Amino acid sequence: MKDIGGLMVPTFDDVLAAHARVAPYIHRTPVLTSSFLNELTGAELFFKCENFQKAGAFKVRGACNAVFGLTDEMAAKGVATHSSGNHALSLSYAAGRRGIPCHVVMPRTAPQAKKDAVLGYGGQITECEPSTSSREAVFAEVQARTGAEFVHPYNDPRVIAGQGTCSRELLEQVDGLDAVIAPIGGGGMISGTCLTLSTLAPGVEVFAAEPLNADDAARSFRAGKIIADDAPETVADGLKVPLKDLTWHFVKAHVTDVLTATEDQIVEAMKLIWKRMKIVMEPSSAVPLASILANRDRFKGRRVGVIVTGGNVDLDRLPWMK
Amino acid sequence: MKDIGGLMVPTFDDVLAAHARVAPYIHRTPVLTSSFLNELTGAELFFKCENFQKAGAFKVRGACNAVFGLTDEMAAKGVATHSSGNHALSLSYAAGRRGIPCHVVMPRTAPQAKKDAVLGYGGQITECEPSTSSREAVFAEVQARTGAEFVHPYNDPRVIAGQGTCSRELLEQVDGLDAVIAPIGGGGMISGTCLTLSTLAPGVEVFAAEPLNADDAARSFRAGKIIADDAPETVADGLKVPLKDLTWHFVKAHVTDVLTATEDQIVEAMKLIWKRMKIVMEPSSAVPLASILANRDRFKGRRVGVIVTGGNVDLDRLPWMK
Numbered sequence: 001m002k003d004i005g006g007l008m009v010p011t012f013d014d015v016l017a018a019h020a021r022v023a024p025y026i027h028r029t030p031v032l033t034s035s036f037l038n039e040l041t042g043a044e045l046f047f048k049c050e051n052f053q054k055a056g057a058f059k060v061r062g063a064c065n066a067v068f069g070l071t072d073e074m075a076a077k078g079v080a081t082h083s084s085g086n087h088a089l090s091l092s093y094a095a096g097r098r099g100i101p102c103h104v105v106m107p108r109t110a111p112q113a114k115k116d117a118v119l120g121y122g123g124q125i126t127e128c129e130p131s132t133s134s135r136e137a138v139f140a141e142v143q144a145r146t147g148a149e150f151v152h153p154y155n156d157p158r159v160i161a162g163q164g165t166c167s168r169e170l171l172e173q174v175d176g177l178d179a180v181i182a183p184i185g186g187g188g189m190i191s192g193t194c195l196t197l198s199t200l201a202p203g204v205e206v207f208a209a210e211p212l213n214a215d216d217a218a219r220s221f222r223a224g225k226i227i228a229d230d231a232p233e234t235v236a237d238g239l240k241v242p243l244k245d246l247t248w249h250f251v252k253a254h255v256t257d258v259l260t261a262t263e264d265q266i267v268e269a270m271k272l273i274w275k276r277m278k279i280v281m282e283p284s285s286a287v288p289l290a291s292i293l294a295n296r297d298r299f300k301g302r303r304v305g306v307i308v309t310g311g312n313v314d315l316d317r318l319p320w321m322k
Numbered sequence: 323m324k325d326i327g328g329l330m331v332p333t334f335d336d337v338l339a340a341h342a343r344v345a346p347y348i349h350r351t352p353v354l355t356s357s358f359l360n361e362l363t364g365a366e367l368f369f370k371c372e373n374f375q376k377a378g379a380f381k382v383r384g385a386c387n388a389v390f391g392l393t394d395e396m397a398a399k400g401v402a403t404h405s406s407g408n409h410a411l412s413l414s415y416a417a418g419r420r421g422i423p424c425h426v427v428m429p430r431t432a433p434q435a436k437k438d439a440v441l442g443y444g445g446q447i448t449e450c451e452p453s454t455s456s457r458e459a460v461f462a463e464v465q466a467r468t469g470a471e472f473v474h475p476y477n478d479p480r481v482i483a484g485q486g487t488c489s490r491e492l493l494e495q496v497d498g499l500d501a502v503i504a505p506i507g508g509g510g511m512i513s514g515t516c517l518t519l520s521t522l523a524p525g526v527e528v529f530a531a532e533p534l535n536a537d538d539a540a541r542s543f544r545a546g547k548i549i550a551d552d553a554p555e556t557v558a559d560g561l562k563v564p565l566k567d568l569t570w571h572f573v574k575a576h577v578t579d580v581l582t583a584t585e586d587q588i589v590e591a592m593k594l595i596w597k598r599m600k601i602v603m604e605p606s607s608a609v610p611l612a613s614i615l616a617n618r619d620r621f622k623g624r625r626v627g628v629i630v631t632g633g634n635v636d637l638d639r640l641p642w643m644k
Contacts, residue, residue, distance in 0.1 A: 030352065032374075051600045052354075052599075052600055056600065113597075271637060274602050274637055275435075275602075275637055277374075278373045278374055278378065278601060278602040278603070278633035279600060279601060279602060280596050280597075280600040280601060280602060281600070311600035315593060315596055315597060315640075315642065316642070316643075318637075318640075318643075320637065320638070321638075321643055
């Protein structure tokens with residue numbers, strides 16, 4: 001960790017420490033390929049399948065790093081967070097493994113599948129309205145009442161260091177990558193990816209993929225400063241949250257470009273992956289393939305790592321079933 | 323191959339020859355586990371994921387063995403078959419790889435996803451009514467017209483030897499199995515499984531799993547002779563076909579038991595696997611888990627290989643979306 005103008009920024013040593021700390025609690029997820037999708041895109045795609053991860057998403061990496069890095073004294077009061085879904089259940093999973101309480105503030109509109117999963121892992125839910133402002137207000141109340149340690153879903157150096165373990169595995173699993181693409185919401189996965197790649201493989205480009213309907217990261221990237229929307233609407237419900245100072249630090253310094261995809265392109269890419277790769281993943285995880293298909297020239301002939309961020313989808317409400 | 327009272331029965335040497343022949347055209351599919359499903363069943367389950375196989379199903383093993391074993395002269399006239407789906411597209415895939423024609427007779431009621439896939443692999447479809455009798459009549463006409471080599475979906479020693487390669491891989495991937503369970507329709511996969519296990523691991527039990535709505539194999543097993551139904555109705559559309567003499571030879575000699583599951587149990591097991599393992603597989607492939615859940619005492623505390631036979635499902639018509 002280093003202090004950059006008051007911002008506590010994780011270093012690659014923190015990623016290494018995180019990897020050793022979380023290894024007993026996470027999967028080393030497989031990398032899958034599809035000859036059909038390679039032909040369709042003209043690229044060689046390597047899908048890092050965090051949909052197979054514990055708790056169904058990459059977020060368990062950062063959550064476990066935060067939870068298992070606490071002193072016993074801090075851990076005793078539990079942890080707390082606000083999240084649109086996967087961080088909530090990942091933190092609940094991590095807290096459960098350590099045997100401490102986990103308090104979660106979730107939008108009342110979050111998919112029932114995610115609420116059930118949080119409860120299933122032993123998390124305690126307090127609902128808020130589906131806006132960033134309401135979420136933060138309700139959370140302040142919960143934290144004041146419990147004294148639990150706040151683990152932010154992404155703007156937290158412990159969380160970013162944890163997410164950085166994903167692309168460390170990817171580099172061990174695939175040789176000669178030209179680029180890595182991951183979805184961007186708050187930017188935790190992208191920041192961890194930047195952190196690891198800029199150290200281990202600085203020649204590999206990092207692309208962030210975002211729904212056009214929630215393109216605050218793309219607009220921030222072009223404007224050179226954080227632009228945040230309150231409550232954008234997209235099928236990729238994991239990507240509605242805005243960048244924050246720590247993730248912006250990584251995005252502005254290391255990301256090659258932020259690409260966007262329309263809602264139709266996202267749903268089509270999701271269905272294509274389900275149909276051809278036979279894996280269940282959530283709409284957010286389809287945004288990278290949708291963005292590749294919408295920007296084929298950027299990826300043609302290149303070896304591209306694609307982070308499939310999670311698989312927690314409500315099977316009763318699939319986006320192509322209207 | 324050995325002649326047993328006029329029946330040409332494949333031997334384990336045929337499995338070895340098949341494996342060498344098909345290896346360039348198939349995937350060595352992964353084995354996945356789920357701590358949730360282990361806890362739920364009380365067994366240790368090892369899912370052999372043929373849903374990730376080329377053409378989306380194990381049937382490509384047998385189809386490739388048949389196609390690539392033909393002389394150039396025989397191959398020139400192409401191949402032909404009737405199939406409720408996966409064999410059709412597997413044979414189309416195999417024929418396409420060899421560059422020869424593939425003629426397919428399919429029930430007009432087969433899922434559109436499977437028809438599209440056959441056409442996508444270059445197969446030529448002739449439709450029949452959804453009954454065994456109609457299927458066989460239409461097929462005779464097609465074969466007479468084309469002179470193509472008939473590759474039966476399961477009652478063919480080349481096909482059974484090909485399917486036997488699946489459990490050969492499984493034994494290399496998982497140590498100390500107590501049992502293997504696979505769906506049974508016509509019995510091709512079960513026969514190949516019996517052939518391989520009876521040679522390499524004779525102590526491993528083989529269970530066949532069948533929809534209660536199409537339980538001709540279970541009734542045959544108990545009666546000691548083949549009982550066939552015409553056009554049974556089940557969500558597990560790959561399992562409607564009856565046993566034939568060659569598959570019955572293996573079932574009666576090597577299968578420990580034939581277990582059944584109701585339609586509701588099959589759909590519930592399918593959804594459970596999608597939700598927890600994040601893999602897309604078809605209803606037929608859920609019958610083994612449904613049967614394990616309906617017969618927990620038979621599997622408790624045991625290490626069980628579960629063949630996930632295929633992943634070709636119509637995403638617009640999932641069985642839990644009424």
